[in-house]
Amino acid sequence: MPHLFVYGSLKQGFVNQHVNTGRRVPGQFRTSDKFGLYLLGKGEVPCLVSPPGHGHQVVGELYEITDADIQRMDRLERTGDPDGYERVEIGVERFDPPATEIFTAFVYLRQHCNIPAATPRIGPLDEYRLEHAARFSWQGAN
Secondary structure, three states: OOEEEEOOOOOOOOOOHHHOOOEEOOOOEEEOOOEEEEEEOOOOEEEEEEOOOOOEOOEEEEEEOOHHHHHHHHHHHOOOOOOOOEEEEEEEEEOOOOOOEEEEEEEEEEEHHHOOOOOOEEOOOOOOOHHHHOOOOOOOOO
16 A cells, blocks of 8 residues: 655644544655755645755655545645646654654655745744744735
C-alpha cells in the first residue's frame, strides 16, 4: 500500500484532516532530505518547497493510502492546476526509537521556481504547528 507524508493542514487536528482518509502509521516521521517549509501568502498557507537541500528535515505524519484517498487529497491540493501542488515521491524516515526506518512516500509540494518572488513567506520551519494553523486562511492562489 502506498504512503503519503503530510506536514500541514492534512495532519490530525488541523483544518483539512477530514479530507485525509488514509490510515495513520504510528511513529514520528520527518523528511530524509532538508526542505524549505514555508507559510506562503497573506493566508500563511503551509507549503513544502522543492528542490530539497535547504531548510530542515520537516516533521509530519505518515499515512497508508488508497487510490480513493489520494484522489480526494489531489482535488484539495489542486494537483495539475498551474498554482496547485505537485504530488511527488520523497524519502521519509521514522526517527523515534528503537531504530530509524526509511520509507518512500508521496508528498504535496511546489517548485521554488513556480512561486512568485513577491509572495510573502515565513520560514523555513521544521514543523507546522497549531500556532501556525491558527493564522491560516485560504486566500486563493499565492
